[in-house]
Amino acid sequence: MIDIRLEEMTRRFGRTVALDDISLDFPAGSFTSLLGPSGCGKTTLLRLVAGFEPPDGGRVMFDGETIADPSSQVPPERRGVGVVFQSYALWPHMDVEGNVAYALTARGVARSERGRRVRDVLATVGLDGYGTRRIEELSGGQRQRVALARCLIAESKIILFDEPLANLDMHLRAAMVEVFRGIHRRTGATMIYVTHDQAEALALSDRIAVMDGGRILQIAPPTEIYGSPVHEKVAGFVGRSTILEGELVGTSGGLAMLEVAGHRFAARTTDTARRGRACVLLRPEGLKLAAEGMQARVISSIYRGPVHEVRLQISGSDHSVVLDCVDAPPVGCMMHVAVTDAWVVPAP
Known part of the structure; x- marks a missing residue:
């Protein structure tokens, strides 16, 4: 060696x-x-x-x-x-x-x-x-x-x-x-x-x-x-990713509270994160359709074998997110997307 x-x-x-x-x-x-x-x-x-x-x-x-x-x-x-x-x-x-x-x-x-x-x-x-x-x-x-x-x-x-x-x-x-x-x-x-x-x-x-x-x-x-x-x-090159811009409104114990399109959710972060504008990384496995969350409209669905890759447009935003579903919702319908895991990308 x-x-x-x-x-x-x-x-x-x-x-x-x-x-x-x-x-x-x-x-x-x-x-x-x-x-x-x-x-x-x-x-x-x-x-x-x-x-x-x-x-x-x-x-x-x-x-x-x-x-x-x-x-x-x-x-x-x-x-x-x-x-x-x-x-x-x-x-x-x-x-x-x-x-x-x-x-x-x-x-x-x-x-x-x-x-x-x-x-x-x-x-x-x-x-x-x-x-x-x-x-x-x-x-x-x-x-x-x-x-x-x-x-x-x-x-x-x-x-x-x-x-x-x-x-x-x-x-x-x-x-x-x-x-x-x-x-x-x-x-x-x-x-x-x-x-x-x-x-x-x-x-x-x-x-x-x-x-x-x-x-x-x-x-x-x-x-x-x-x-x-x-x-x-790095966030954009590795894996399937959505990078959204939001407002970091507070941090506690390695977690940050983000506000995106009027919806708040927690995200992992570094100890040096500060309040203000922030970029947050969302992966498909960190998102799910739920009764509450960011309101979004289904704009496309691609069959990937075991799952459908579904893209949704966030209401009140130019951003879209991607998640995987076993059963694809119809294109055009309104859903809610809950964030179960996210990461605040450190500012340069």
Whole structure:
């Protein structure tokens, strides 16, 4: 396990600042997802850790040792880092065993030892008996497992994932999430996972760093990122959300009283919240149809399988909210929406 630290990391491409003075720790054995929209800097950060990009400012450290700064850097092949790419990066002229064993072959490991270790690592990723298969004979999920096996056989203490599931269908992505979680439990490697898919980030990692414009907006466990975002952009990007503007009229014991469209309800808040205008985050699971609450009109309903996603326009407001119902009310009817959970997004 390797502890990774980035200090005041900056990377520019011409006039574009891809990373803007980022300082970030990846504790040994942690699994951190870098989450954000395209162009936010997450892949650039990953490439700096891997050694594929040099920093323009700051430094990268492994276990307290500087491995990259603007004047010098340790080359990628000497960092002990494994990378699993979106494109798999497998050699089509080799079979599965040849791809997985390549690092051992380059080191001069004996054939018998190579064979044993390849069989062991293929069993670990669920490809026992696939050693003689050609790459073109494999599904996308199987190719991704081969790419992961190649990292594991090299005994990488750091494994980086660059949108590894983007090319897979929904069912394969779900299966690979379980594979990645299992590998992390068994190896204890420090893992950094780049994705724009919030569901993957929430399911996989013990920490999520949400990025925007080359900066870190928030880094925290998934439950905090989802339930208690510290920035309005995080609240809007992660999960299904409605952000309303209301009046904070009082606080007590970690709860605030909000007034929105003439209706009052309690919301979780920080100790620093102050009276006045405030933004409040509402999730579908924190809302329900009730006899009392905010009056609203049903404006749409989308069937999502087990539930209907219902959108309602709040009376006397330009805002709408979304909640899930087993039985969808008719479009156009008036209802009352009760708030069972909400979060006051901290002011910038």
